[in-house]
Amino acid sequence: MIRCSPQVPWWRDVLCRFIPPSRSALTWHLLLNRLPIEDRLCRAGFHLASRCSVCGASSESSDHLFLRCPLAAALWEAVFSTFQRHISADSWSSFFSQAMSVSFSDQVRVLWITAIHVVVWSVWFACNQWIFENKVVDFISALSLVWRAMSDANRLEIGCMRNCVDDLLILRWFDLRGRPARASVIKSVIWSPPAPGWIKINTDGAALSSPGAGGCRGVFLNCRAFVKGCFDVPLG
Numbered sequence: 135m136i137r138c139s140p141q142v143p144w145w146r147d148v149l150c151r152f153i154p155p156s157r158s159a160l161t162w163h164l165l166l167n168r169l170p171i172e173d174r175l176c177r178a179g180f181h182l183a184s185r186c187s188v189c190g191a192s193s194e195s196s197d198h199l200f201l202r203c204p205l206a207a208a209l210w211e212a213v214f215s216t217f218q219r220h221i222s223a224d225s226w227s228s229f230f231s232q233a234m235s236v237s238f239s240d241q242v243r244v245l246w247i248t249a250i251h252v253v254v255w256s257v258w259f260a261c262n263q264w265i266f267e268n269k270v271v272d273f274i275s276a277l278s279l280v281w282r283a284m285s286d287a288n289r290l291e292i293g294c295m296r297n298c299v300d301d302l303l304i305l306r307w308f309d310l311r312g313r314p315a316r317a318s319v320i321k322s323v324i325w326s327p328p329a330p331g332w333i334k335i336n337t338d339g340a341a342l343s344s345p346g347a348g349g350c351r352g353v354f355l356n357c358r359a360f361v362k363g364c365f366d367v368p369l370g
């Protein structure tokens with residue numbers, strides 16, 4: 135039996151169930167540098183005057199078309215400002231790698247990954263519209279494609295948001311319904327005073343991470359719950 139295993143580390147970030155195959159296939163080919171971009175065709179021996187099909191102001195390479203071309207740059211800026219994240223990279227592969235390592239809640243991550251894929255798709259669509267239809271796709275039209283795809287992805291109801299203001303603002307910006315994470319289990323704890331003449335000591339400890347800064351504290355209380363003393367000790 136032959137077992138096939140993916141040969142690229144980013145395959146999970148491309149073959150997502152919330153990304154239509156036509157769009158993930160485009161990103162896949164882009165990451166493998168297999169798109170018929172003029173710069174690549176020239177290197178393959180085709181005699182073309184490489185010129186970006188979208189802006190006409192630079193040679194057409196994948197890094198220019200999908201990162202630096204004015205249409206792509208404006209779309210990324212819109213996405214970054216909405217998600218309050220910024221990525222700076224010289225190459226598309228580095229950009230994609232950084233984008234996939236950004237931390238979000240599961241619900242917002244679906245929107246973020248969708249935005250990455252759909253910006254690529256929108257730029258490629260604009261490029262082909264100009265080449266084959268002689269039509270210009272403007273920034274507003276391209277951005278509306280991105281926002282609509284994110285709204286569609288959110289309807290699949292994958293993952294929950296973090297119960298924090300950042301996630302709430304992102305979801306409100308797109309007028310999307312948030313799916314709050316379940317509140318942690320609430321345990322009721324009843325404190326009872328010690329018998330007369332006795333002192334009760336309540337202690338607690340916490341650590342920032344493991345290993346990391348930690349500390350402990352304690353409080354001494356009498357039978358009337360008056361504090362008779364306390365301590366607070368950092369543990370390094």
Ligand SMILES: [Zn+2]
Pocket residue numbers: 186187188189190191192198199202203204
């Ligand atoms: Zn361009």
